[in-house]
Amino acid sequence: MGRRPCCAKEGLNRGAWTALEDKILAAYIRAHGEGKWRNLPKRAGLKRCGKSCRLRWLNYLRPDIKRGNISNDEEELIVRLHNLLGNRWSLIAGRIPGRTDNEIKNYWNTTLAKKAKAQKIHSSSPPAQQSSLSRSRNKKMTVEPKKGEPLAPKPSQAAATPPHVFRTKAIRCTKVLIPALTSPNEHHSFNSSTAIDPAEPQAIQSDQDKGNLEVHRGTEELHETCAGDSDFFSLSCNEFQACSHEYAEGEHNFNNSTCMGPDQSPYFDEAMFKDWTSNYCLEERANLDLESLAFLLDSQEWP
DNA sequence: AAAACGCTCAACCGCATGCGG
């Protein structure tokens, strides 16, 4: 039984978008808003697949998209975020205003991966077994395992992997519960979902209120991912701190006292922090230090 | 001048995930 196609493909335009199509799509979305992508082409009078419309809008037509070359600051940020997050382009893009995941992915595959490769070769004695990078489509440059493959890097990969890169499968922490601490001053309470997927903090408060230690799906996966790598959290934190600190010193106004705080950083999504700040635990502990997260991994209370 | 080669990036594809009925 085959998969149902996202849309009937007969009679639909494919390939590059024309100026007219762009105009129609942009006008329609301005008038009706985003969403309902499947029906959008029909209603807008476009002979395109809904997915195609969505992609075109998100990657090209959206008004807040930044054009032009990636700046050095942006490049450095991409590298750092990639070290931290792996090939999770949408998460990386979410922290670089005006850039799309597709753009960052392309930039990484065409430019940064080569730089990283060159650095690796330069710094390591025997070259990796992998043949030289030619065209991106001929040689995959991903750091993530393909679907169905184990998460752990192969031995040859592991040897070539910088120690600060941890390989993750995209995980989404939906709810995380924090053990009730004896004294709120002893440890910083931590919402691990903020370290991994800050976009979804809502569930924390209610569960915290219960004072239970309950580990939800995302946390279990996270814990699993981190098993044997006890500096997972501190590493994440250090990366972010390094990142934050650097930008604080530069032209950007980073608050270097927190790993990811609701500050004025231009590299973090404002809406994201808007949600965060509605969470009492973050309000009360706005200066929480993610390094304190390490205690969660050492805790014997994990199931 | 032109063929071959290499690079970039928009677009496509299939799977994963969330959500509502």
Added chain:
DNA sequence: CCCGCATGCGGTTGAGCGTTT
């Protein structure tokens, strides 16, 4: 809880353009 739909995501492809031979 299950199922189907809508959307999001990351990997991959190929057209088009620039550079080299």
